[in-house]
Amino acid sequence: MRTFPPLDKAIACFSKLPGIGRRSAERMAMKLVSDQTGLLKDLITSLQGVDEKIGCCSRCGALTSRDEGPCRFCTDATRDGSLLCVVEEPSDVLQIENAGGYRGRYHVLRGKLSPMLGIGADQLRLEPLALRLKSEPIKEVILALNADVESDATASMIRDLLAGTAVKLTRPAMGIPAGSGIAYSDAVTLARAIGSRQPF
Amino acid sequence: MRTFPPLDKAIACFSKLPGIGRRSAERMAMKLVSDQTGLLKDLITSLQGVDEKIGCCSRCGALTSRDEGPCRFCTDATRDGSLLCVVEEPSDVLQIENAGGYRGRYHVLRGKLSPMLGIGADQLRLEPLALRLKSEPIKEVILALNADVESDATASMIRDLLAGTAVKLTRPAMGIPAGSGIAYSDAVTLARAIGSRQPF
Numbered sequence: 252m253r254t255f256p257p258l259d260k261a262i263a264c265f266s267k268l269p270g271i272g273r274r275s276a277e278r279m280a281m282k283l284v285s286d287q288t289g290l291l292k293d294l295i296t297s298l299q300g301v302d303e304k305i306g307c308c309s310r311c312g313a314l315t316s317r318d319e320g321p322c323r324f325c326t327d328a329t330r331d332g333s334l335l336c337v338v339e340e341p342s343d344v345l346q347i348e349n350a351g352g353y354r355g356r357y358h359v360l361r362g363k364l365s366p367m368l369g370i371g372a373d374q375l376r377l378e379p380l381a382l383r384l385k386s387e388p389i390k391e392v393i394l395a396l397n398a399d400v401e402s403d404a405t406a407s408m409i410r411d412l413l414a415g416t417a418v419k420l421t422r423p424a425m426g427i428p429a430g431s432g433i434a435y436s437d438a439v440t441l442a443r444a445i446g447s448r449q450p451f
Numbered sequence: 452m453r454t455f456p457p458l459d460k461a462i463a464c465f466s467k468l469p470g471i472g473r474r475s476a477e478r479m480a481m482k483l484v485s486d487q488t489g490l491l492k493d494l495i496t497s498l499q500g501v502d503e504k505i506g507c508c509s510r511c512g513a514l515t516s517r518d519e520g521p522c523r524f525c526t527d528a529t530r531d532g533s534l535l536c537v538v539e540e541p542s543d544v545l546q547i548e549n550a551g552g553y554r555g556r557y558h559v560l561r562g563k564l565s566p567m568l569g570i571g572a573d574q575l576r577l578e579p580l581a582l583r584l585k586s587e588p589i590k591e592v593i594l595a596l597n598a599d600v601e602s603d604a605t606a607s608m609i610r611d612l613l614a615g616t617a618v619k620l621t622r623p624a625m626g627i628p629a630g631s632g633i634a635y636s637d638a639v640t641l642a643r644a645i646g647s648r649q650p651f
Binding site (some may be wrong): 254255256257258259264265267268269271272275278279280281282283284285287290291292293294295296297298299300302303304305315332341342343345361378379446 | 454455456457458460461463467470471475476478479480481482483484485487488491492493494495497498499500501502503504505514517535540541542544561575635638
């Protein structure tokens with residue numbers, strides 16, 4: 252569709268967001284340009300707020316308000332400093348917090364090894380992780396990474412980093428998701444769930 | 452998910468876009484806040500460009516660059532001024548232009564009658580339409596509106612507006628879409644297509 256340069260640019264930006272194809276991006280941009288309720292201005296203001304006010308904690312890499320300094324997870328004294336949960340993205344921290352139950356600290360890698368995208372070990376926040384392992388009383392590292400080849404390679408690298416230390420390395424249990432059942436599980440999930448069966 | 456005020460606001464704005472649910476909006480906002488390639492800044496710049504540089508033509512209501520004055524459809528002397536295509540949204544003009552073949556002018560209503568949303572006749576661009584019908588040499592009005600109850604009510608109102616004038620009122624043909632067939636057509640479409648059958 253031939254449109255206008257700023258509109259084309261907005262469509263191109265929207266297309267880069269997860270789950271948004273060319274057609275959805277066009278519909279979103281068209282809605283914003285036709286809308287008469289001030290949605291476009293609201294979106295601009297909120298994105299500027301995100302850009303200006305939200306940053307990443309210098310220690311753990313989780314999202315934080317820029318004017319707050321280290322994040323609430325790093326500064327909360329009631330959290331268990333011996334437990335460190337390593338995740339790929341800042342959004343993963345919010346997901347885990349939302350689930351509730353975890354009261355340790357976090358470390359965000361900001362990515363995973365990906366030779367395809369040219370992301371090597373030095374682009375990830377591994378050096379800060381090594382420093383924290385030396386300076387903080389960490390006894391257990393939980394690798395809450397995703398379940399693909401790149402994440403597995405990243406997990407292996409962290410295992411090598413921890414080799415020779417007394418730090419315990421764990422990962423979240425794999426198994427049948429809540430609300431699902433045997434009939435809906437794929438073969439790999441089911442095999443893993445049976446392999447890691449637990450006392451009833 | 453508990454996040455940060457500007458991020459929450461951005462998620463709320465994204466949720467209002469067509470086809471975007473709460474979960475998609477969260478994923479989009481999270482991608483923007485974690486992204487390290489400058490996507491957030493690019494999106495802000497392009498949306499500001501849309502806000503500042505794209506407006507609606509004062510005559511026909513189609514999208515136009517603010518610094519250009521009346522739009523390219525209104526000023527193009529090679530277009531047939533006796534033919535006026537009435538559409539609901541500025542994006543419909545781009546869709547029809549993209550399809551090619553139409554060389555008349557446009558008139559954008561910017562909406563349709565919707566008692567549910569409190570949109571009455573005075574919120575639509577009907578008065579400019581009446582003025583154009585008086586001042587321009589329009590011989591045929593093509594009602595390229597959507598196929599729902601509100602659009603039908605809007606079409607009826609325009610028919611009333613044209614009552615007593617010599618202007619011909621038409622609407623695009625309804626029938627089996629290109630690339631489809633009898634087996635894939637719903638009953639209403641098929642009945643209309645057979646009803647409006649054409650010489651072969």
